[in-house]
Amino acid sequence: MSARAVIELSGHIIDSMVLPRVMDSVMDMGATFHVEEFRVGTRLDESSFARLTIEAENEEQLAAVIAACQEHGASVVGAEDAVTLPAPTDGVFPDLFYTTTNQPTSLLIGGQWVTVDGIEMDCGVVIVGGAARAVPVTDVLAGDQVVVGRAGVRLMPVERGRGKEVFGFTTSSLSPEKPKHQVIRELAETMREVRARNGRICFVGGPAIIHTGAGPHLARLIALGYVQVLFAGNGLAAYDIESQFFGTSLGIGLEKGMPIESGHELHMRTVNRVRAVGGIRAAVESGMLRRGVMFECIGSGVEYVLAGSVRDDGPLPDVVTDMVEARRRMRAALTGVDLCIMCASMLHAIATGNLLPAATRTVCVDINPAVVAKLADRGSAQTLGLVTDVESFLRELGEALAGEMG
Amino acid sequence: MSARAVIELSGHIIDSMVLPRVMDSVMDMGATFHVEEFRVGTRLDESSFARLTIEAENEEQLAAVIAACQEHGASVVGAEDAVTLPAPTDGVFPDLFYTTTNQPTSLLIGGQWVTVDGIEMDCGVVIVGGAARAVPVTDVLAGDQVVVGRAGVRLMPVERGRGKEVFGFTTSSLSPEKPKHQVIRELAETMREVRARNGRICFVGGPAIIHTGAGPHLARLIALGYVQVLFAGNGLAAYDIESQFFGTSLGIGLEKGMPIESGHELHMRTVNRVRAVGGIRAAVESGMLRRGVMFECIGSGVEYVLAGSVRDDGPLPDVVTDMVEARRRMRAALTGVDLCIMCASMLHAIATGNLLPAATRTVCVDINPAVVAKLADRGSAQTLGLVTDVESFLRELGEALAGEMG
Amino acid sequence: MSARAVIELSGHIIDSMVLPRVMDSVMDMGATFHVEEFRVGTRLDESSFARLTIEAENEEQLAAVIAACQEHGASVVGAEDAVTLPAPTDGVFPDLFYTTTNQPTSLLIGGQWVTVDGIEMDCGVVIVGGAARAVPVTDVLAGDQVVVGRAGVRLMPVERGRGKEVFGFTTSSLSPEKPKHQVIRELAETMREVRARNGRICFVGGPAIIHTGAGPHLARLIALGYVQVLFAGNGLAAYDIESQFFGTSLGIGLEKGMPIESGHELHMRTVNRVRAVGGIRAAVESGMLRRGVMFECIGSGVEYVLAGSVRDDGPLPDVVTDMVEARRRMRAALTGVDLCIMCASMLHAIATGNLLPAATRTVCVDINPAVVAKLADRGSAQTLGLVTDVESFLRELGEALAGEMG
Amino acid sequence: MSARAVIELSGHIIDSMVLPRVMDSVMDMGATFHVEEFRVGTRLDESSFARLTIEAENEEQLAAVIAACQEHGASVVGAEDAVTLPAPTDGVFPDLFYTTTNQPTSLLIGGQWVTVDGIEMDCGVVIVGGAARAVPVTDVLAGDQVVVGRAGVRLMPVERGRGKEVFGFTTSSLSPEKPKHQVIRELAETMREVRARNGRICFVGGPAIIHTGAGPHLARLIALGYVQVLFAGNGLAAYDIESQFFGTSLGIGLEKGMPIESGHELHMRTVNRVRAVGGIRAAVESGMLRRGVMFECIGSGVEYVLAGSVRDDGPLPDVVTDMVEARRRMRAALTGVDLCIMCASMLHAIATGNLLPAATRTVCVDINPAVVAKLADRGSAQTLGLVTDVESFLRELGEALAGEMG
Secondary structure, three states, X not given: OOEEEEEEEEEOOOOOOXXXXXXXXXXXXXXXXXXXXXXXXXXXXXXXXXXXXXXXXXXXXXXXXXXXXXXXXXXXXXXXXXXXXXXXXXXXXXOOEOOOOOOOEEEEEOOEXXXXXXXXXXXXXXXXOOEEEEEOHHHOOOOXXXXXXXXXEEXXXXXXXXXXXXXXXXXXXEOOOOOOHHHHHHHHHHXXXXXHOOOEEEEEEOOHHHHOOOHHHHHHHHHOOOOOEEEEOHHHHHHHHHXXXXXXXXXXXXXXXXXXXXXXXXXXXXXXXXXXXXXXXXXXXXXXXXXXXXXXXXXXXOEEEEEOOOOOOOOXXXXXXXHXXXXXXXXXHOOOEEEEEEEOOOHHHHHHHHHOOOOXXXXXXXXXXXXXXXXXXXXXXXXXXXXXXXXXXXXXHHHHHXXXXX | OOEEEEEEEEEOOOXXXXXXXXXXXXXXXXXXXXXXXXXXXXXXXXXXXXXXXXXXXXXXXXXXXXXXXXXXXXXXXXXXXXXXXXXXXXXXXXXXXXXXXXXXXXXXXXXXXXXXXXXXXXXXXXXXXXXXXXXXXXXXXXXXXXXXOOOOEEEOOOOOOOXXXXXXXXXXXXXXXXXXXXXXXXXXXXXXXXXXXXXXXXXEEOOHHHHOOOHHHHHHHHHOOOOOEEEEOHHHHHHHHHHHHHOEEOOEEOOOOOEOXXXXXXXXXXXXXXXXXXXHHHHHHOOOOOOOHHHHHXXXXXXXXXXXXXXXXXXXXXXXXXXXXXXXXXXXXXXXXXXXXXEOOOHHHHHHHXXXXXXXXXXXXXXXXXXXXXXXXXXXXXXXXXEOOXXXXXXXXXXXXXXXXX | OOEEEEEEEEEOOOOOOHHHHHHHHHHHOOOEEEEEEEEXXXXXXXXXXXXXXXXXXXXXXHHHHHHHHHHOOOEEOOOOOOEEEEOOEOOXXXXXXXXXXXXXXEEEEOOEEEEEEOOOOOOEEEEEOOEEEEEOHHHOOOOOEEEEXXXXXXXXXXXXXXXXXXXXXXXXXXXXXXXXXXXXXXXXXXXXXXXXXXXXXXXXXXXXXXXOOOHHHHHHHHHOOOOOEEEEOHHHHHHHHHHHHHOEEOOEEOOOOOEOOOHHHHHHHHHHHHHHHOOHHHHHHOOOOOOXXXXXXXXXXXXXXXXXXXXXXXXXXXXXXXXXXXXXXXXXXXXXXXXXXXXXXXXXXXXXXXXXXXXXXXXXXEOXXXXXXXXXXXXXXXXXXXXXXXXXXXXXXXXXXXXXXX | OOEEEEEEEEEXXXXXXXXXXXXXXXXXXOOEEEEEEEEOOOOOOOOEEEEEEEEEOOHHHHHHHHHHHHHXXXXXXXXXXXXXXXXXXXXXXXXXXOOOOOOOEEEXXXXXXXXXXXXXXXXXXXXXXXXXXXXXXXXXXXXXXXXXXXXXXXXXXXOOOOOXXXXXXXXXXXXXXXXXXXXXXXXXXXXXXXXXXXXXXXXXXXXXXXXXXXXXXHHHHHHOOOOOEEEEOHHHHHHHHHHHHHOEEOOEEOOOOOEOOOHHXXXXXXXXXXXXXXXXXXXXXXXXXXXXXXXXXXXXXXXXXXXXXXXXXXXXXXXXXXXXXXXXXXXXXXXOEEEEEEEOOOHHHHHHHHHOOOOOEEEEEEOOHHHHHHHHOOOXXXXXXXXXXXXXXXXXXXXXXXXXXX
């Protein structure tokens, strides 16, 4: 073992699993540690401190181990300033650029720890005038000073909540075999609190919301003021409007659940009619569209981004068909969002999850446990997963928020 | 083509797919047909008739093709009496015994078509004194006259309903992406009709009913008189009783959905207490058990069969641990059942499905589409599959039956 | 019943289910039929003919019933020429435009039945100079003559194969519980036949191909000349190139299956490097990229379309980020494709399925039965669904094509 | 906080998560802790020690917290001897009996820590002559001295492996999206080691093994000596024998994967024939059965238990139809088993998992991720989950064991 470094950890490093994870990583990667100092908080509100020497076989291994420890929240003793190189051309980082996680991140700049703004997964970090900002590769400009390597980087992983609210008690998803009644009530309570302090709630939804007849429940949440941002695709919007124009959703009658023969025509006709008037807002203003999810979005001033996909029919004129542009708009709309509810969506939910900082609380609801597991697994301690029917979830949530729930 | 036979079909053989299926089978098996006579009903209430000559390469192929056609409802022209051989010993059929399907079946005995009683999948048929009865292999006795081969056998597949009720409009399962509200209402209506004419309803349930907090909804269905037979395993009963004794289900608190530390003790303690008093009825009579699914079963005189399985904890003393005996009791309890609702159960639901004649209407509800597909696929045209959360299904069904539904 | 029309059907209308489906639809929709004439083919190679009078309660219901019958292949007796109206503006059809299915379609123009070119789901039909062409709504121009209503429209649904090849014997998906060995051999045989007559094969793949270590198997199929068109997203291409640059796939080491700490950096660094050189072709030409799926595509002249999505990291410069443009390129690349293999992809597979005519044979392979069911259910009789592990599927397929299979 | 107790922890209590879990449990349950003493091992091979005072609001809460801490491996300072009460009648424990987990457990008896023999989930513990033994509730006899409460109980949770072998590197299941090649090789290596030291391997299999054509692969594992115990149900054995008698599996031809018309007859005929000769061994000895999984079991002296279920057809005469008896036989057969491979089985795999001590390494293989997750989640650090096709898994495993793998 010829390479070594000293790292420090502080905070609730035992019960929030920081220290065990660091020790784990070191050993899993074939390096060893020596505990130089260890002061344990004797009560749960006291914080602990540890200083460890890491020994690795060579500098390359050491760098990898240090990187892993940093991701768990360790800081390197004797850290040097972050190093930057200029971006070679527009849309390209220097080769060894530091890739962000979604955890709160600081950089040592001129001997001062500076928080990285706009933190988001898989970006680079650009330093301008002593400030640091996460920048997606599509948006970097030639000559921007981009952080390279891991010197001067510190992460502060979000600690998981402690048994006080719905996001705290579960580290894993709620399986289809657990009672959801109380969880939905507590989520409603959280939504009320967010709105009471003027916080923003983002709702990400898939077309099954309309197919299952849950459109009116979602429209109600919007009308009650519990949605400030809506992310969806062409499908949700088109089926919602189809259900208002024709009473069907992809040709399935919402009243009886029976297919209407030639029903797919109605779907395309819906899209075509909205194209003809020029968009959803125009459809509302012309009086064509008088109810439903998109109607309530227009009425309540909800900021919506309909991001296209390669499987879209039509699409509606409101759909952003360029994916880089769609991500830019979603990123902008997420500013100030502190709760994100994802329902029956995989594509848009994953996209949203990638754009969110780890500290944002998210709720993932789907009838498919694999989807919930995938969405809930984004390194956040603030995720609540529910495996259930989206129609009954939204109905119950609406009842709880409207004060109708027993 | 050196082997041939003539078959006849009658009834709604075109629109109920009988004729196309027969033609399909003949061709898929490499034989050919020649249509000798064909009279089509000119209106939908008139029946059609077809007579076909089947040609095969040899007698063996012909027998297989004829067998396939018979399963679709064809009868062989010039049929001879059914042939029997004596069972060689108790519990063993003659080698070439005719294996039953779940479709209504008749035998030609002494030139008369006689209906097989107690029809059920995968049995043999025993003829006694001109009457025919389906008998499972465990129950045949040495010397019983058992039908062999396919001579003198005729099936009359149940025709699928025609758009009038909930079992009629869907040949496939309702996916998680379709609205269920109206379907549940129509199911409630069907249940009322069945009870109005004093019919019997069988409910097959799995432990997730209790885990999801739906126990009170099921208890209510029983108290309202909508369940005459309950099939379940040790799990449903033990968790139901645990939830009454301790407010938990396998150690998960039903109020909050949070695990109680050491909760699995409560489950075993529940089973042990019921063992100590001697059974569920004794637990009710002693006043220990005052609410819940099993309590209501005792109170309402529901005939229940708790069939054991190799993974059971305990089990409760009411559990039938011998599987041959459990099947006998289930078979007996199913007499006169004309509607069967299967919820969140796979093992007991498949077992029940195997015991039911094709004409019995069945409803399969599960959050897992694969389970619904497997259960719905039993050759019956009377099956309704719903992919949804069992808690919301039972809640809505209870509301509909109690007249509380909007 | 005050509205009526006469329809005709011919061909293998019984055993290919055309007549039963028509009768079914008429009755399900509340109308009635009267069989005016019926001539049945007496042998399986003779075709049958039926003429039915349909009676409905009013003209609106009649139109819906006729539309349904047309989708099953019925033609209206005394059909009149197709009617057109001009498109009001670019990108908008007339309100009552005829919406295409993916079935072969003809129009009566000037008393002649004319085949619609470029048939594809959910388009309109534009008539120019006696020729008819399916046009997506994004591509219609103001003034184009667009077919409205259903007059003069005739569909000829593709008949399902008859037991001779792998696409013929199964109408439903192969479940995880069936043997696949022989099916994969027959698929290999079909692929050889397609290539022998210079046909084109399209492969649609998802990133799991790389994650599971099946990248080399796919690269081999390409090198052997069995892929002419590749549709994928940013993920498959980026993970493939990452696996060549770093031996990992999204940071998971492909040799050991163990996560590499900080592995997500490698993924972003891969994308950034390809952005730096200007694209995949440049990466190959510069010698950076020497193996793998994308390398073989460049080497073998495979036409590839990498269609973006809102969840993409990066993306690679080859990714088409505008969805309307991506669909145009995919549509163009599909010309002449007569076999399409979809593996471990949902988004791109659905998109491709929507662009394919019903007559194109498709193979859908996924470990998730729900995905296979969704993809296989596109009204085609030429679909083979396989629920299996994509790595073992591609390995076996490669062995069969290279003649190594036992 | 008026109730308190002192607990101690020692070993790798930080990196094996023992201490964090204890702290977590205390706080989640609303109690608090005070760290009295803490000595941290400064190198990874040194053990750590902690002594904590737990404070709770009352004795009842304290007891629950202590119980939770004990399950994580804490021992109570100043522990008193375990307390027993006599079982009131056969098959019934005293009400407050201590319920076992599957972790290694000791009892303080006469001031000495004594290991509990035959540890298994959900049993009671009977003390006879200073020795302690886990006893299922069905087997306890009136008057047996049964441990009650938690005094004098200590658990020593199995620590998870450390990166050296296939069971060590993954705490969670291998998803369908990860490479399995290397994992299967390492499993083969583990199997060789187990057999080299004369260890016993148990294989638990479901009928899909036969349906997918993997029967010969399993038969080969048995012939090669890599299976000492086989647990299955009626299905696997009956389909295996059917495939030898008729070349089908539940009527599906294994060569072509096509259904044989009337195929379900073949299944019942198979069962009937084995009933006629008296059992599987008799079928082998008579020369009727000459190949396959059950044939190899007889030939290699594999101890097999075929446990019945309520959905069985037949069953075969070898099937144990009483569930209490089946569990007794499985329990006996598991003696000395140190590796258990579960493939495509849910019912028998869960049953087996419940009978195994936590220290036994288990491998769970299924194409359904939900099944793998359920089986892998049994509190063991020695579980390897693989989501893949069982046919390709068993083929590759056989190739690796026979030394054919590249």
